[in-house]
Amino acid sequence: MAKVTRFNTEVLIIGGGATGTSIMRDCALRGITCILLDKGDIASGTTGRNHGLLHSGARYAVTDGESARECIQENKILKHIASHCIEDTSGLFITLPEDDLDFQSTFIDACASAGIDTQRLTAQQALDLEPNVNPSLIGAVKVPDGTLDPFRLCASNVLDAKSHGAQLLTYSMVQSFIRIGDRIIGAKCINTRTNEQFEVYAQEVINAAGIWGKNICHYADLNVQMLPAKGSLLVFEHRINDLVINRCRKPADADILVPGDSISLIGTTSEEIDYKDIDSLKISEKEVNILIEEGGKLAPILAQTRILRAYAGVRPLVDIGGGDGRNISRGIVLLDHEQRDGLAGFSSILGGKLMTSRLMAEMTTDLIANKLGNATQCSTHLKPLPGSITSNKSKTKKTVFTTKAATHRHGETAVATFDQSTKGKSIVCECEMVSVGEIEYAIKQLDVTNLVDLRRRTRLGMGSCQGELCTYRASSLFCDFGNCSGYESSKLLMQFFEERWKGIKPVLFGDALREAEFTYWLYEGLFGASAINQLGEKQQDKDYYEI
């Protein structure tokens, strides 16, 4: 029997979303050794499929005061510790003629009691602030909403944790637990890229697997009810709003328009789905129509703006007693299974929001530290993440756009991407201004193994052309910096397009269709891309398919 690799650590964290990576950082800062596993890349779960709204809490103020208070508290902390992941845009809650203007007062009062600053605006004031907002609005309230880039947040958590001794294993899936009696002592895992098996032994195992947390509990023969609620969103080709726009009424479908870097996002729909479907989300034509129609009420220009793609995520709601997907509390659910189920060495942290991931990590790490006898206090609310250490407006030379964009993405850590050689400076992704230097940095330092990971770290391929012009250039860089063969890098290319294609399919009309046609023509018509999959590994030394 082949020898199975074993890892030993104090804490094993399952799940590399916002929650898991925040726990990883918190543990590392407290001097607790940990390994984080994700079956995919970091932020490849729900964390990478949400709205990216830095809630002020206003959205929940009327219905869920506790969530609102958590949000505004974390809102202030994140603006300080994760400034490079955040755009402090402010948000508007607008009242349209068909809405009840009296709700404004209820809303403002509820915000006040949750500690959220509000400012009542006239329609004209709102239009001056946000020229693309629906001009037929009859009133608006301004709140401290913003945007939060989940990819950057996770990558920075990992960067900081690793510099404090933590270890990350991506594409590593937990398949079962190793237990002795009523104690979990480790997990059996598999590398999903190489199919290699390995084991991780730990004193404490934390389930931070979001919606997949139910499965993880199942491996421990425990039962947790989760209520999967699918939410779909549309990505627009460019930024159409500078402020977050919400409706000032009870939360409903497609009523938040969030700007994010160079794009805008409308969402979300909400639909209960079967737990067995959480890995095969489909976006229906009906959903796309609702998003366009309702979104157009927030900003009419949306109806004429090109849609880049659609995507969906599943809210990781824990069923603590009935209700549909949206009325249930987004509360944080921390389960100490030793106390709850008599199973030692295992806890689950579920529910919550991207917004509250740091807080969830603090609560979890407090519990675990206590069990491990570690008395160090949490410091994640005080210490800025790498990238946010010096303010975004640092002195770095930003005359070159790739440098400017990289600084926008990586904060002060972007200096590592400023390769001044002719090759290093060349632009790979023209839509998002990603240079060869930035890609080299991402491949070597940010745990990037393929083009999809690269997209999450750099925005490569997130622009108007959805990777049409940049990915074939980028894929060859995996040969230069990532030990890929030409054959492997061609495979990465195909994998990337398959993934992008999923998002484009639901919006295959208008300019998105033209762009897709052109991409198809380039890669299939010109490069004969589909032949790559037919070529066997053995042929990999032939040079004709080395694009």
Added chain:
Amino acid sequence: MDLVSTRFEKCIKCTICTVYCPVAKANPDYPGPKESGPDGERLRIKSPEYYDEALKLCTNCKRCETACPSNVNVGDIIAVARGKFEKKKLNPKLVRDYILSHTDLFGSLSTPLAPLVNKITDSPIIKTIMDKTVAIDKHKSLPKYAFGSFRNWYKKQADTQMQFKRQVSYFHGCYVNYNNPQLGKDLIKVLNAMNIGVKLLKKEKCCGVPLIANGFHDKARKNAQFNVKHMTDAVEQFNTPILSTSSTCALTLKQEYPHVLNVDNSKISSKLDFITSFLLREFMNGNMPTLKPVNKTIVYHTPCHLERSGLAIFTIELLRTIPGLKVIVLNSECCGSAGTYGFKKENYEVSMKIGQGLFEQIKQANADFAITDCETCKWQIEENSDLETIHPVTLLAQCLSD
């Protein structure tokens, strides 16, 4: 109504525009139309920090727009961005840009003193001084001013022109007014031979294109509003077509006004026509003056803005109606002058590089003279190929049998 048609999301990133951009080809510092236009605009919306000073290298030739298969107004996007973000630094070059672009102001100051002004601007010492101080390249000769403006001359013609039953209005532009009144006179001669009288607008100002190119958008917009008002008056009063002999003025009045300057010209837009398009239609409808045969060979150069308007074919076909004339149509390439662009010291070299291909073509053709519809192309070709270059209307006027 959203007049400014700078929507860039139709762009499918095919990069054809950049392949066709004469500046990108000649100057590696220019990122090219794709990056400066649709790509850049998307980033500028995210943050104005992404405005690139290199956009001033664009000559506004619009060859990118002609090339684009997705109908993106790439040149307009760039021009509008420059109007919005370009910083005007107070230095001698600003003085130069001011002089070069305020064509009607300096034209009206210079025409009464034309012989003197022309002598001064042509003297080698002055050229060197201008090169060193205000950065007008010493290799360039500033356009010559005429002694007395076209408008002044026309005053005495107005009555005769009124005699004709059919009338057109003529937007003469700065060039005809101050530098080459002869072209205006030629036009009147040709149209009169076709029993058409020529009216001028009550007033007109420079169409504004040099102002746009030099980043004086507010002044350009004022000119546009002024001109639209007077053209509207003319159309409402006389319902005449409004003709222009300058390919650039024509494009500007029709397209740049709504697209770049956000000035509504919809009331008169359909009345605007370029001279060769008007003439050829008349000829084809039987209203053709008798022309003497000319046994000459000419090369025809397509100005960028005529290419963009899609009207070059009218000029070419018009030339072919002249008996005995051998017409060689040169490959459509930018001459590099691009209005005021080539006059600037910092652009001179690029301007020459862009025009090189065209000058070569001209030299090889061994023609008797060159024909083009644009005044700045004319200067550029004459300066660099020693071939006399004239407007198609001037040629027609010469062919009329008296």
